Amino acid sequence: MKIALGPILYYWPKERVEEFYADAARWRVDIFYLGETVCSKRRALRRQDWLAIAGRLRDAGKEVVLSTQALLEANSELLQLEQFCNNGEYPVEANDMAAVQLLAGRVPFIAGPHINCYNGETLALLAGLGASRWVPPVELSAASIGALQGQRPAGMETEVFAYGRLPLAFSARCFTARADNVGKDECEQRCIHDPDGRPLHTQEDQRLFTVNGIQLQSGTPCNLLGELGPMAAMGVDIARISPQAEGTEAVVRAFRARLDERPAPELPPLDYCNGYWHGAPGMAWHGNEPNPG
Amino acid sequence: MTRIPELVCPAGALPALKAAVDNGADAVYIGFRDDTNARNFPGLNFGPDDARKGVEYAHRAGKKVLLAVNTYPQPHNWPIWTAAVDRAAALGLDAVIMADPGLLRYAASRHPDLRLHLSVQASATNHRALEFYHQRFGIRRAVLPRVLSLQQLWHTIAHSPVEIEVFGYGSLCVMVEGRCALSSYITGRSPNGSGVCSPAEAVRWEETPQGRQSRLNGVLIDRYGPGEAAGYPTLCKGRYHTEGRPYYAIEEPTSLNVLDILPELVQHGVAAIKVEGRQRSPAYVASVTRALRTALDTCAADPRRYQVREEWAAALDRLSEGQCHTLGAYHRPWQ
Incomplete structure (x- = not known):
């Protein structure tokens, strides 16, 4: 099984x-x-900056994919999307049907986690349009992914979101700006001060969600390190690790060790979740090992 | 001459369908009694007999019936969804509202004469995505998620290959519909997978020394002071905190209401205005339908002199979540 680093969220x-x-x-x-x-x-990096990073990673022997925006509202965002889809060098991860529309029948693409692919018929449709890989929606269980593995078209790779805070929802509203009592048009990109997002707690101080601009994520990181065995057994090709502000290298090491069947180094002692994988509420923790938190 | 948008109203059961038809809806949308639709609530929706009676009632009055089959089937339950589409085709409905791409393909190939509308659950927020569904499945209309500002909406309508339906009134989804897993993260059930959000079986109310509390699968959603009105504990309308004082971190309990911008919606060619609320009572459906019918007719008669009348606004606010209303994302500062 391969390891992927997802886009920095x-x-x-x-x-x-x-x-x-x-x-x-x-x-x-x-x-x-x-x-x-x-x-x-979020314009700190322009397209040329991303392409420069892509070039350096490719020179280091890595496979590079350009990921695209999930919520596309303004025409300027569609134009930006077209530029990424027409880059001519790297495959593209579609996260909206607009991207699928621009890529279909032209170049192979990856159907990202925000394309709602819940069944074999949709998977076959995407394959017919040129998808060579798909990332199941984060709420799909192992049982459903397993059933879909049995129906997956020839040549289609499966990549599972295996580590990191789960991207759960998008809105027109910026919740980071709202937390500071300003509107999105006055946001001044204040989310740059929250490199791991901003925790949202209940009135009992339970960590509920993570605020990341217009996105809400799970409160705790999803951690499927303990599920790599079953994942490999059902023919999943790639485990996706979502970059965090700190400690991502340790996570990569732990996943690689587990895949190599070597003793895995300890992960940071956090509260984790893995409920979706087990067909339970996403926030739950199931497994033989206690939650490291 | 500008076309007046169709008024599309909700019905969770036959009495609500009749209320919608009798009070001026042009079309009524319904769902079957299972998880193939996004309002899969206990005691709600239509069995085969009621669906047939509903279609007869509406058609006799010259009105349409639309059926929502707008959740996402998974491998173990796929046949239930295709059966729902087949039943819809046999019922003589005016359109089926769908979101799942695989199911849309099934419907387009198996029932080529069936009129297809793209559900809000398909999360199409731009004209490229609309082109996709139009070219692949021949959809005729799309319901847009409640995320576009008015400028974005006008641009999308101008470039869309299909008719555009927008939400006009009712409880407000703050998230892009079809892209929200908040409910399954807490309860295991979500709109996409099960047709429910913050499901009733996960709700618990408690009276405590700190006040009344609402919980969803054990998670504290809100705590109410003495005399404070307590609303249904939908996840995105709870009070949470980032550091310090709890606040409505996602959205206040409020309803969307487009009365203020009706002439602009008409002028820019919105094809239909949708009322949310298949879970609401026949009395609710009757009141909301009547208010919007009157407003639309007034607007049609003389759009330049159209003004929101106090009695329409008051009637709608009484029925609103939190007894207040918002323009939501249409109004840029809301975002």
């Missing part, structure tokens, strides 16, 4: 992004997804 300064990928080029990661998928107001 948070807004980091340009230098931090470049340093992150300079480091990550040396990790045992096979596939890199690059680009801004959440908010078009």
Whole structure:
């Protein structure tokens, strides 16, 4: 099984992004997804900057995919999407049907986690349009993914979101700006100060969600390290690790060790979730091992 | 001459369908009694007999019936969804509202004469996505998620290959419909998979020394002071905190209401205005339908002199979540 680093879901300064990928080029990661998928107001890196990072990773022998935005509202966002889809060098991860429309029948593409592919007929449709890989929606269980593995078209790879805070929802509203009592038009990209998003707690201080601009994520990171065995057994090709502000290298090491059947180093002692995989509420933790938190 | 948008009203059962038809709806949308539609609530929706009676009643009055089969089937339950589409085709309905691409393909190939509308659950927020569904499945109309500002809406309508239906009144989804897994994260059931959000079986009310509390699968959604009105604990309308004082971190309990911008919606060619609320009572459906019918007719008679009358606004606010209303994403500062 291969390891992929998903797109950075948070807004980091340009230098931090470049340093992150300079480091990550040396990790045992096979596939890199690059680009801004959440908010078009995050412009620290321009298209040329992403392409420069892509070039360096490719020179380091990595597979590179350009990820695209999930919620496309403005015409300027569609034009940006077209430029990414027409890049001519790298495959593209579609996260909206607009991207599928632009890519279909022209170049192979990856159907990302925000394309609602819940059944074999949709998977076959996407394959017919040129999808060579798909990432199931985060709420799909192992049982459903397993059933879909049995129906998957020849040549279709499956990649599962295996580590990181789950992207659960998108809105027109910016919840980071709202937390500071300003509107989205006055946001001044304040999410750049939350490199891991901003925790949202209940009135009993239970960590419920994570605010990431117009996106809400799970409160705790999803961690499927303990499920890599069953995942491999059902023929999943790739485990996706979603970059976090700190400790991503340790996560990559742990996943790689487990895949190599070596003793895995300890992960940071956090509260994790893996409920979706087990067909339970996503926030739940199931398994033989206690939650490290 | 500008076309007046169709008024599309909800019905969770036969009495509500009749109320909608009798009070001026041009079309009524319904769902079957299972998880093939996004309002899969206990005691709600239409069995085969009621669906047939509903279609007869509406058609006698010259009105349409639309059926929502707008959730996402999974491998183990796929045949239930295709059976729903087949039944819909046999019922002589005016259109089926769908979201799942695989199911849309099934319907388009198996029932080529069936009129297809794209559900809001398909999350199509731009004209490229609309082109996709139009070219692949021949959809004739799309319901847009409640995320576009008015400028974005006008642009989308101008470039869309299909008719556009927008939400006009009712409880407000803050998230892009079809892209929200908040409910399954907490309860295991979501609109996409099960046709429910914040399902009733997961709700618990408690009276405590701190006040009345609402929980969803054990998670505290809100805590109410003495005399404070308590609303249904929908996840996105709870009070949470980032650091410090709890606030409506996602959205206040409020309803969308487009009365203020009706002439603009008409002028820019919106084909239909949808009222949310298949879970609401026949009395609710009757009141909302009557208010919007009157407003639309007034607007049609003389769009330039159209003004929201106090009694329409008051009637709608009484029925609103939190007794207040918003323009939602249409109004840029809301975002």
